[in-house]
Amino acid sequence: MSDIVNVDYSTQIPNNVNLTDDRQVLRALERWHPGYIDWWKTMGPEGFQEALVYLRTAVSVDPKGWAKFDYVKMPQYRWGILLAPQEEGRKIPFGQHYGEPAWQEVPGEYRAMLRRLVVIQGDTEPASVEQQRHLGKTAPSLYDMRNVFQVNVEEGRHLWAMVYILQKYFGRDGREEAEQLLQRRSGDLDKPRMLGAFNEATPDWLSFHMFTFFTDRDGKMQLESLAQSGFDPLSRTCRFMLTEEAHHMFVGETGIGRTIQRTCEAMKAAGIEDPSGITKVRDLGVIDLPTIQKKLNLHYSLSLDLFGSEVSTNAANAFNASLKGRFQETKIEDDHKLENSTYPVLKLVDGEIKRVDEPALTAINMRLRDDYTADCQRGLDRWNKIIDRVGVNFRFQLPHVAFHRQIGEFKDVKASPSGELLDGSSWNNHKDKWLPSKDDGDFIQSLMRQVVEPGNFASWIAPPRVGIDNKPGDFEYVKLAA
Ligand SMILES: [Fe+2]
Numbered sequence: 001m002s003d004i005v006n007v008d009y010s011t012q013i014p015n016n017v018n019l020t021d022d023r024q025v026l027r028a029l030e031r032w033h034p035g036y037i038d039w040w041k042t043m044g045p046e047g048f049q050e051a052l053v054y055l056r057t058a059v060s061v062d063p064k065g066w067a068k069f070d071y072v073k074m075p076q077y078r079w080g081i082l083l084a085p086q087e088e089g090r091k092i093p094f095g096q097h098y099g100e101p102a103w104q105e106v107p108g109e110y111r112a113m114l115r116r117l118v119v120i121q122g123d124t125e126p127a128s129v130e131q132q133r134h135l136g137k138t139a140p141s142l143y144d145m146r147n148v149f150q151v152n153v154e155e156g157r158h159l160w161a162m163v164y165i166l167q168k169y170f171g172r173d174g175r176e177e178a179e180q181l182l183q184r185r186s187g188d189l190d191k192p193r194m195l196g197a198f199n200e201a202t203p204d205w206l207s208f209h210m211f212t213f214f215t216d217r218d219g220k221m222q223l224e225s226l227a228q229s230g231f232d233p234l235s236r237t238c239r240f241m242l243t244e245e246a247h248h249m250f251v252g253e254t255g256i257g258r259t260i261q262r263t264c265e266a267m268k269a270a271g272i273e274d275p276s277g278i279t280k281v282r283d284l285g286v287i288d289l290p291t292i293q294k295k296l297n298l299h300y301s302l303s304l305d306l307f308g309s310e311v312s313t314n315a316a317n318a319f320n321a322s323l324k325g326r327f328q329e330t331k332i333e334d335d336h337k338l339e340n341s342t343y344p345v346l347k348l349v350d351g352e353i354k355r356v357d358e359p360a361l362t363a364i365n366m367r368l369r370d371d372y373t374a375d376c377q378r379g380l381d382r383w384n385k386i387i388d389r390v391g392v393n394f395r396f397q398l399p400h401v402a403f404h405r406q407i408g409e410f411k412d413v414k415a416s417p418s419g420e421l422l423d424g425s426s427w428n429n430h431k432d433k434w435l436p437s438k439d440d441g442d443f444i445q446s447l448m449r450q451v452v453e454p455g456n457f458a459s460w461i462a463p464p465r466v467g468i469d470n471k472p473g474d475f476e477y478v479k480l481a482a
């Protein structure tokens with residue numbers, strides 16, 4: 001019997017989807033498994049495959065107690081297939097099929113569109129593992145090292161989640177796509193990952209924390225909108241992924257928060273009042289606030305590109321087809337079909353940035369991006385509170401959406417972080433003030449030294465307020481192989 005809450009660990013692939021009675025899918029997954037392990041060993045965390053890591057593993061989808069913590073060698077992590085429990089009588093919450101019973105099988109007319117949505121989501125999961133594979137070597141503490149590995153194994157599980165959907169519901173072409181997901185590589189010239197931000201390097205820990213704050217948060221928004229899907233298995237798998245995703249954003253937000261705190265405290269202790277006195281601040285072995293702002297500008301703008309064009313017929317089609325909804329769709333009070341409504345979109349009109357009302361259907365990406373921006377802003381507000389508490393005079397700000405864009409309405413113009421349009425030469429004169437320069441990168445790199453004594457932290461980051469799983473400050477989160 002299948003048990004939708006507890007996970008069956010008797011099979012090679014832990015699951016709560018009754019794989020034992022689903023021979024064909026079980027066989028497809030078992031055939032895919034060695035390639036996955038091979039990918040993990042070659043593209044996963046470099047140099048730590050033998051380390052014992054204090055990881056959480058999902059053992060249930062019960063929100064009250066879904067994970068257990070234990071020491072695990074990463075290649076032996078139990079990557080499972082876990083779907084949130086099926087909601088009795090769930091109705092499609094938006095689009096043309098609004099109010100119809102949710103689909104348990106792929107609707108034939110939308111097969112290609114649905115497969116593409118699943119593949120794009122699936123491709124981001126292994127990409128971030130590849131991007132982060134060198135970070136263990138410069139981890140500022142065992143606590144942080146454990147966190148990056150936790151994020152990595154869960155991104156691996158998210159790949160499994162998407163591969164299950166492909167193999168179970170899309171037959172042969174699904175199996176081919178699942179294979180391709182193991183072939184593409186982040187940053188590879190011939191076979192890159194599908195989306196831009198997932199081909200960028202993650203060279204240091206500040207980048208990693210920015211990535212988990214900004215880029216994983218795009219992931220959260222995408223999962224939130226797929227969790228609304230009329231295709232019920234996708235909705236259920238995304239709902240459970242969101243449970244894990246919350247930790248990734250916690251790692252990002254607190255990682256940057258701890259960095260800011262350390263910088264401000266060091267400035268105070270040294271009697272430095274002016275945050276723009278970069279050299280003096282850097283001499284303290286901490287990262288100056290203006291450089292953190294530049295990193296923020298970079299990662300926010302790269303992540304905005306992930307939402308696609310502001311005005312998009314693809315997004316309209318996916319919404320209309322009841323495949324991909326809006327953030328918190330069921331809490332929005334409107335007709336959930338958007339046939340006659342509009343949504344304000346920032347556009348370039350005659351060389352000026354203007355707010356224009358567009359049909360709400362084609363502005364779906366824009367709306368999701370606005371929700372994302374609001375979510376990011378709340379994180380910035382919390383960082384600014386840290387600065388205030390220590391008593392330093394500085395504020396982090398999100399750059400304007402026209403700043404440093406490669407996709408959408410503003411891809412062909414240059415704009416300052418405050419949204420002022422610039423010509424090419426003034427952009428070039430200023431860009432090192434707004435985006436990390438090579439110098440900034442070198443400086444950050446110079447601070448990246450591995451710290452492995454339990455309870456110790458690198459100079460540039462404050463310890464966390466509480467440990468993972470309530471462990472004490474000097475807990476050995478990673479036992480490195482001898
Ligand atoms: Fe993920």
Ligand SMILES: [Fe+2]
Nearest residue numbers: 216219245248
């Ligand atoms: Fe994530």
